[in-house]
Amino acid sequence: MASKNRDPGCKKRPHTTQTNESLRSRVQHLTTELEAVNKELAEIREFYSERVENLNEVLFTIDNEGIFTYLNSAIENITGYKKEEVIGTSYTRYIHPEDLPGLVEDIRLTIAGEKKPYMFRIIKRSGDISYVHTTSHPIIRNGKLAGINGLMVDIAQLKKAELNLKQERDKAQRYLEVVAVIILATDKDGNIRLINKKGSEILGYEESELIGINFFETFMPEDIREDVVQEHRRLMKKETALKTFLESPVLMRDMEVRTFEWNNILLEDEDGNVQGLLTSGNDITERKRTEQALIMAKMISDNAARVKKEFISTMSHELRTPLNQIIGYSDIFSKGDLGSLNTQQKRCMETISRSGERLLVLINSIIEHSQIEEGKMEVQKKEFLLPSVIRDVEASTIPLAKKKDISLHFFLETGIKEVYSDESKFKTILYDLISNAIKFTPERGTVSIKFTLGNDGFLTASVEDTGIGISREHQNKLFKPFSQVDSSLTRSFDGVGLGLYIVKEFVEMLGGNIRMESELGKGSTFTFSLPVSNN
Secondary structure (H helix, E strand, O other): OOOOOHHHHHHHHHHHHHHHHHHHHHHHHHHHHHHHHHHHHHHHHHHHHHHOOOOOEEEEEOOOOOOOOOOOOHHHHHHHHHHHHHOEEEEEEEEEEOOHHHHHHHHHHHOOOOOEEEEEEEEEOOOOOOEEEEEEEEEOOEEEEEEEEEEEEEEEEEEEHHHHHHHHHHHHHHHHHOOOOOEEEEEEOOOOOOOOOOHHHHHHOOOOHHHOHEEEHHHOOOHHHHHHHHHHHHHHHOOOOOOEEEEEEEEEEOEEEEEEEEEEEEEOOOOOOEEEEEEEEEEOHHHHHHHHHHHHHHHHHHHHHHHHHHHHHHHHHHHHHHHHHHHHHHHHHHHOOOOOHHHHHHHHHHHHHHHHHHHHHHHHHHHHHHHOOOOOOOOOOOOEEHHHHHHHHHHHHHHHHHHEEEEEEEOOOOOOOEEEOHHOOOOHHHHHHHHHHHOOOOOOEEEEEEEEEEEOOOOEEEEEOOOOOHHHHHHHHOOOOOOOOOOOOOOOOOOOOHHHHHHHHHHHHOOOOOHHHHHHHEEEEEEEEEEEEOO
């Protein structure tokens, strides 16, 4: 009976205990696994949090209302705000008002699926303006838009560098516009990639018309176009050497062909591959025309010089020889060597002789002038007795002075004897100055010639007359060839105006100098100084 009253569950207790222990063990195992997972999640969270927080770029999340729901700490570096201050506020608060409409449109395109990075200005906590660059993508949950995630980068330094680059580019562009030549960049095919404003104006086009067109097809005359194109192709392949300076004809818009000088530089990449050509072109059409004119003038001048040389040679032989005979025979007749002459015949012979001598002096002067111009006049210095030369010149000029009753006086400083110079040219200088003084001195006037020797080894000679004098406005042309004070056809004094020119040239050939002083109506003084020492 007792067994019938025993609790039926008593038989199952051992099994229940075993089950509970199994459950406890399983729970313990799951707890351990959960702790391990939580630990791993914490480590992962810490790992990524450390890296996210240490990023220089801003990671952000914005909900559908435009409210920041997440930010990393980099926001403070860019804006000056702590992330706790920004989370929960609208992004529009920090955007420059002028950039907000564009940013809203960019966000709309992002939500629509267009991956579009965008740049805008932000207003920092300090009130300063800075530039950022942002990329983002939409957050979709259960098929609905939940917001956007994005990455924001501070590009203030980049914008500053970009601004500086733009300023330098603008400055370079201004330089290009200032220069009055063509600045031109072409690619490997000869297509224009850059041209300055002045270059466009020179060629007769607008800049927009020239960019992209082929330079050779547009501006090279047809007769040389193919040769120039082939040369350019070889240059781009480095099959021929670059000609730094090159002249070529250019066909302008109005079809005029002008000549340009080009200064060329190859454009290469970092690997040395040719990318094109940078060229400056200067219009030298007028210069080339001038050069051609000069060449033609040189040819004409050379021909004239040849004719002149032939003429001088003819005068030297064909004219001087018969003149010397005319002068010689007229002197013989005048002296009566071939029979006596009556008074009228003597005057005629004297006129013939005097005219012949004048003509001979003229011819000799022209020959000397020609030799001076051609540089063929030689200087032959030697020692000679100055008193002897003075006596010879005096003997030649006294007859000229006597005809006009002019007093001729020579003053030689005591002690001057031997001098070192070109005797023949010295005589010519002295004779021409004295005869010139006599010619321009009225009757019964005076001509004085004085010689002094300085301690510096220079001999100074002055020829002073009491003649008509020379006005200031006429003094500057005295030493020019074929120039006279009175150049009219009715001038009172004969001559062709070569005497003083030859005097000046001879003085300078001998290493000296000449000067003059004159007053109208009171006479003139010509003074020259020559080195006469052989040291």
